[in-house]
Amino acid sequence: LKALEKDPADRYPDAEAFARDLERGLAGKRVRAHHFTPVDHLSYLVRRHRQRLLAGALAAAVGLAVNVYSREQLLNARCDALVTRALLRDAERVIAEVSNGRREKGVGDLEWDELRQARRAMQGGDWARAAAHGAAAMRRSRAAGDLRVAAVAALDTARAQVMLGHRREAMAIYAGVASSPFSPRIVAAMAEWEYLVLALLEGDRQAALQMLISHPGGDEDLDLCIRCVAGDLDPAELLAGLDRFPRPFRNDACLAAALRWNLDGDMSSCRTALAACIRESAPASEWPGPLARRLRRDLVTHEGGGR
Numbered sequence: 001l002k003a004l005e006k007d008p009a010d011r012y013p014d015a016e017a018f019a020r021d022l023e024r025g026l027a028g029k030r031v032r033a034h035h036f037t038p039v040d041h042l043s044y045l046v047r048r049h050r051q052r053l054l055a056g057a058l059a060a061a062v063g064l065a066v067n068v069y070s071r072e073q074l075l076n077a078r079c080d081a082l083v084t085r086a087l088l089r090d091a092e093r094v095i096a097e098v099s100n101g102r103r104e105k106g107v108g109d110l111e112w113d114e115l116r117q118a119r120r121a122m123q124g125g126d127w128a129r130a131a132a133h134g135a136a137a138m139r140r141s142r143a144a145g146d147l148r149v150a151a152v153a154a155l156d157t158a159r160a161q162v163m164l165g166h167r168r169e170a171m172a173i174y175a176g177v178a179s180s181p182f183s184p185r186i187v188a189a190m191a192e193w194e195y196l197v198l199a200l201l202e203g204d205r206q207a208a209l210q211m212l213i214s215h216p217g218g219d220e221d222l223d224l225c226i227r228c229v230a231g232d233l234d235p236a237e238l239l240a241g242l243d244r245f246p247r248p249f250r251n252d253a254c255l256a257a258a259l260r261w262n263l264d265g266d267m268s269s270c271r272t273a274l275a276a277c278i279r280e281s282a283p284a285s286e287w288p289g290p291l292a293r294r295l296r297r298d299l300v301t302h303e304g305g306g307r
Contacts, residue, residue, distance in 0.1 A: 002033035111140035111149060118156050123285040131160035147182035155187055158194065159287050163294065167198050171207070174198070193222045193252065196229060197288070200259055201295075221249040225256035235260040239273065242280075251280040255288050258295070271299060 003018055005011045012018040021031045114137035121130035134157030141150035158173035177183050177191035192211060199208035212230055224245075227233040235257035245253050258273035274296040281289025 111137045111144060111146065111153065114140060115149075115153055115156070118153070118160070122156065122160065122290075123283065125285075125290070127160045127163040131157055131164060134160055147180065148184055148187075151177050151180060151183035151187045151191075155191060155194075158191070159291075162194075162198065163290055167202055171195055171198050171202075189222045193225060194288070196226060197255065197259065197291075200229065200263070221245050222252065225249075225252050228253075228256040229259050229263075231260070231263075235269070235273065239276070247280075248286070251277045251286065251289055251292070254280055255292055258292070267299070271296060274299070 002021075003011055012021070017032075021033055025031045114133045118130045118133035118137060121127070121133060134153055137153035138150050138157055141147070141153055154173050154177045158170040158177070161167075161170040161173065174191040174195035178188050178195060180188070183191070196208055196211050199205075199211060212226070224233060224238060228235055228238045238253055239257050242250055242253055254273050254277035258270045258277060261267070261270040261273060274292045277292035278284075278289055278296070281287075281292070284290075
């Protein structure tokens, strides 16, 4: 019909254009001879790209489901983190009140007093005293039935044992904190991470591997540190994104990079990362700053022919 239009302007301009339209019609494609409505265009696109549209719809549905699940998990994690922060803030308040004499010590306050003494000893580098007070706070908290506070005290006790050179004792404490259902999620995640650090420092690859296999993941920032140590994340990439870490976890990221470089035999980069870990620890007693200073000192002594 287009080829037979009365007005030559409405016909095909030449035989080649007519032939192209015939070829398009035989191929099941749209032809210029027909004036398509918007509905026709939409229907054609749906028929022609049916498989792609179905695949896209399926991918969108899966993505939406994953997003909903991830948001739910994130909300649960944030809720647990808020509970933990509230617990720690309450601990700091009670410790301050007892220290300043504004509150009389009761049966439930004795563990806070022990925890305060442990923290003060850690700040002063008196690790034996810190271990003793931390263990006392742990025992009193357990006796009072406050197992969440006992987990916090156990974490401090394990760190003091690390600095005293009792790494195996510290690993046992960390394992108990990590496996306890009463430990706040962030505290359990820190215990797992610090257990892995000690296992690698002790050369206990089996214990490190077992922890990596059983690690459920409890904190996004510490999970990145664990991935770095496990070799799944380049240490330089981890340090390049240091600003995205909350300030208390930046020194942990530096320590993770140092451990990975140490395992790879890159001792120069290891020293640099340990120095960064020390800088990011404020105050200087903030963990794992003291451990990083000890490791850097031992590394310099070893390279200098000391031990």
